[in-house]
Amino acid sequence: MQAMAASAQTTSEEDELSLVYGDSDSISLATGNLQTLRRAPAVAVVLTAADIANMGLPGMDEVLETVAGIHIAHSANTLAPLYMVRGVYSSQGPQVLVLQNGVPITTLVQGNKGNLWGNYPVELISRLEIIRGPGSALYGSDAFAGVINIITKGSAELAGTEFGARAGSFSSRDAWVLHGGKLGPVDIAAYVRVGDTDGFHRTVDADAQTRNDTLLGTHASLAPGSVNVDNKAADVNLEAGYGQFRARFNYKQREQGSGAGIASALDPVGKGRSTRIIGNLIWSNPQLTKDWGLTASLNSQEFDQEIPVPYILLPAGTRFPTGPFPNGMIGAPETWERNVRLSVVADYSGLEDHHFRVGAGHEDLHLFRTRELRNFTYAPNGTPIPTAAGLTDFSNTDVFLRPHRRRIDYVFIQDEWRLAKDWNLTAGVRHDKYSDFGGTTNPRIALVWDATYDVTTKLLYGRAFRAPSFNEAYSITNPVALGNPNLKPETNGTLEAVASWQAKADLQLNATLYRYSMASIIRLTPRPAGALGQVYNNTGNQTGRGVELESAWTVDRDLRLVGNYAWQRSIDKATNKDAGYAPHHHLYARADWQFSSGLMLSPQLTWVADRKRPVGDLRAPVADYHTVDLSLSTRRGKNSWNFTAAVRNLFNADVREPSAAPGLQIPHDLPMAPRAISLTAAYKL
Structure with a gap:
């Protein structure tokens, strides 16, 4: 009886800790099969809904900044977030694949998650599964430097109804409803959210038009002036499960300002709107026969x-040798695309010590409509010419990008082989055949060794690729950045060594060493002699190396300490100099302290340091910064109100992200948000 009582008490304590800190010990992203995180054949991390709630952060972008090796940079265009993993930087950030419930959400024009991304609501996220390093052997294009899988909350996790609201600095406000339960035999989960914000009003003191004014003797620039980062958001997520079927529907709309300007010149009025609609239908039977499991999905x-x-690319009063723009240089490029993906995956475990995973799929990616309004054309040398008719629809005559279609067929095979009692070898390869540029084959191999009871080591190698975006391959009217239909994919080979030490039952330490080599990087290069402007080409090569250290220590039932540190250096092989933009040092630390019944205090520290400029950018290095965030929240059960008060950038640090080299457009970099305060209230039935 005594033993049973002790066991019950231990189980109860573990359940309570799980409610506070969540379960982050397993991952499916590394192989497609659920397995322990420690033995997964990848450098991976899992953030649970409890982890995210403890942070008190407003969106997924801010949450990702807490992960070792990931830094969120920004572009001037809408201040769009760029997920920079291990120093891999580009102006659109397409080298990280973002999945939602295992399905790519990549857009065709820019090859990323969309410049009008507008963040992702944390209330909907059940888990974030993140791989640093290549993932193309399973996931194909864009799984180049990393993979992020957003897993949304299902009916079992919600188990009731929750509604909440948030208000804070910059006139920010959100409201949402979550529900999970059953409708007869059908499991149902639903989420609806609306929100808006005026955005922070940091000042840009010089922009692209400032330079034009100096060169052309005009006075048109709106700098010094504020960035334009207002945002309206609407989200709907529905999920239904019946037997072996699961259906999902997701609607995400964002309307947001132009950031620091689409052309790096301040634009206080321009607004873009993105609408994303995702549908998934999955049938899965993990025990179709004794040794076979099968999953089919249509997405x-x-x-x-x-x-x-319409965006004001350059402000009123702009003048070129080709003529004046009394109302400004105005443009409105619009796109519509529809992507359909079909996949079938089979698991076979009939061979002793092996687990095979075989898959095939077809993707039909269709940019089916484009539209462009603008009040200018281009001279042969690339200089804008004002149109006599003002704002004109060029959709049928001289549009920036015409409709295109890309079809992909792929097959992959993976074997998880238990070599010996303490040794596991995972090997796989995937071949993708593209309708526009041909085929690419990408392997990976991972050896995992349980060296001792509490130490696991990994040696990993993988190759990855990124397909050219439609803008890079097919843009036709903008001589500043002309497309090139002869582009080939970017490639990346990465070698990683990992050691995981369970120092104590409640203390986990991880260390990772890595080295990568990128080739055929797609970059803008000068057009042939006699023509101004640039064209995309496969011209870059880059190598990188780094160290990532991670720790998590549950000191006792009331205190948990989490921290990580990453060092990296990336070299542009054309110059043998630092590739620039990315921090050499990145540190994050957080304490979750449950200091009284039902109250959680979570202070956080982020330090970003040593960001070099690329060759040709003569500005001083980007200033280092450190920020302190603070979150205080209640932890009550059902039928109770819970509150979270959060302060971001408590000491109002001057945080700036690097503007594009050589710094002639926005010379003093992109200002980020100052101190911000928010209060969240939620009630669960």
Whole structure:
């Protein structure tokens, strides 16, 4: 009886800790099969809904900044977030694959998650599974430097109804409803959210038009002036499960300002709107026969990018040798795309010590409509010419990008082989055949060794690729950045060594060493002699190396300490100099302290340091910064109100992200948000 009582008490304590800190010990992203995180054949991390709630952060972008080796940079265009993993930087950030419930949400035009991304609501996230390093052997294109899988909350996790609201600095406000339960035999989960914000009003003191004014003797620039980062958001997520079937529907709309300007010149009025609609239908039977499991899925995404208030690329009063722009240089490029993906995956475990995973799929990616309004054309040398008719629809004559279609067929095979009692070898390869540029084959191999009871080591190698975006391959009217239909994919080979030490039952330590080599990087290069402007080409090569250290220590039932540190250096092989933009040092630390019954205090520290400029950018290095965030929240059960008060950037540090080299457009970099305060209230039935 005594033993049973002790066991019950231990189980109860573990359950309570799980409610506070969540379960982050397993991952499916590394192989497609659920397995322990420690033995997964990848450098991976899992953030649970409890982890995210403890942080008190407003969106997924801010949450990702807490992961070792990941830094969130920004572009001037809408201040779009760029997920920079291990120093891999580009102006659109397409080298990280973002999945939602295992399905890519990549857009065709830019090859990323969309410039009008507008963040992702944390209330909907059940788990974030993140791989640093290549993932193309399983996931194909864009799983180049990393993979992020957003897993949304299902009916079992919600188990009731929750509604909440948040208000904070910059006139920010959100409201949402979550529900999970049953409708007869059908499991149902639903989420609806609306929100808006005026955004922070940091000042840009010089922009692209400042330079134009100096060169051309005009006075048109709106700098010094504020960035334009207002945002309206609407989200709907529905999920239904019946037997072996699961269906999901997701709607995400964002309307947001132009950031620091689409052309790096301040634009206080321009607004873009993105609408993303995702549908998933999955049938899965993990025990189709004794040794076989089978999963089939049909997925669709429609992504529209419209410009309800045309962008002012350059302000009123702009003048070129070709003529004046009394109302400014105005443009409104719009796109509509529809993507359909079909896949079938089989698991076979009939061979002793082996687990095979075989899959095939077809993707039909269709940019089916483009539209462009603008009040200019281009001279042969690339200089804008004002149109006599003002704002004109060029959709049928001289549009920036015409509709295109890309079809992909792929097959992959993976074997998880238990070599010996303490040794596991995972090997796989995937071949993708593209309708526009041909085929690419990407292997990976991972050896995992349980060296001792509490130490696991890994040696990993993988190759990855990124397909050219439609803008890079097919843009036709903008001489500043002309497309090239002869582009080939970027490639990346990465070698990683990992040691995981369970120092104590409640203390986990991880260390990772890595080295990668990128080739055929797609970059803008000068057009042939006699023509101004640039064209995309496969011209870059880059190598990188780094160290990542991670720790998690549950000191006792009331205190948990989490921290990580990453060092990296990336070298542009053309110059043998630092590739620039990415921090050499990145540190994050957080304490979750449950200091009284039902109250949680979570202070956090982020330090970003030593960001070099690329060759040709003569500015001083980007200033280091450290920020302190603070979150205080209640932890009550059902039928109770819970509150979270959060302060970001408590000491109002001047945080800036690097603007594009050589710094002639926005010379003093992109200002980020100052101190911000928010209060969240939620009630669960």
